[in-house]
Amino acid sequence: MPCGAMAVALPAVVEELLNEMAAAVQESARIPDEHLLSLKFVFGSSAIQALDLVDRRSVTLISSPSGRRVYQVLGSSGKTYLCLASCHYCSCPAFAFSVLRKSDSLLCKHLLAVYLSQVTRTCQQLSVSDKQLTDILLTEKRQET
């Protein structure tokens, strides 16, 4: 869950919205319209794209016996991106540009899709070995260069 004593905190409004959505989904198994509206208000077009990614089950939670986990999101272009929920990191160019360089603290659509799919419990799950998880994390590094 995107909450707790994490280093890089989501803006309070985002955390609250996600918490409310989680509570609402537990009751009615779908995201209430008012929350969808709030999402669109806060995130603009990223919200629609993120919801689309969630609908298409594009988010996969990859975990290993160690308990460490990463998320892979299949983007609309067919490319997969790696997301680290612990520190709100995504390997996509939009993240690099808008979140870091412009110091804009809102999320890219992939990270938003990760958190929404956590809330709606629609992540695909993939279990890998500890070594495979190491490779997945390392491969990301190689792709950067």
Place this chain on the structure above:
Amino acid sequence: MAETLRRVLSRGSAACSGEENAADVGPPLLLLGAPGSGKTALLFAAALEAAGEGRGPVVFLTRTPLQRLPCGTRAALDPMRLQKIRFQYPPSTRELFRFLCSAHESSGPAPSLLLLDGLEEYLAEDTGPDESSYLAALLLDTAAHFSDRIGPDRDCGLAVAFQTQEEPDSGDSLHLALLQRYFPARCWLQPDASDPGEHRIRACLEPGGLGPRTEWWVTFPPRGEMTVTPWHTRAGDPSSDKGSRSEGHP
């Protein structure tokens, strides 16, 4: 690790509040200063502090082995504590990545503190902003994973030392801007120019929105122990000057 560092500094100055919650490590901390400003010594003091708390081993990452143990408080330098500090020397950025990416493969008790000295050396190896960003993210993710392994009540702290130049260049400031997104707490170390013989450093700890900025003088006398004296606590003091730092001594 901001809280651990604050305890080190408070304890050193005997100005400790007494109601410290030792389990609270605080947010990841960036230690910044020019060469010789005491970053390694402070990281090492934090390592000894955490080792003394007995909550798990401390991992100290640095590119080159320390030539000698940095001076610290004599009481803290006991062999039982030193034994709990695991030094690792990743020789390259690639090896540092490998260490972080495979951190979950290790068995045994999870570290209670992860320290990295000399991040600027790894970033200087031709790393672009994307790679630097991923490295910072992995540092946080590794500490988060250790925190999960430790248990629900405690976290693994994280502190990274980054050497700044006397004259900042554009490469430096780009890296700093990236890093500051990931490290909400910062401690700036500034040598005191007014008395170079004494090798005194001003340490300014900003815990990242969770508390007031606090400052100390840290002195490294030529022989013997590092000593810490409080400088001036900012918040909560209505008469304090909240603008630029006052010049001169308190």
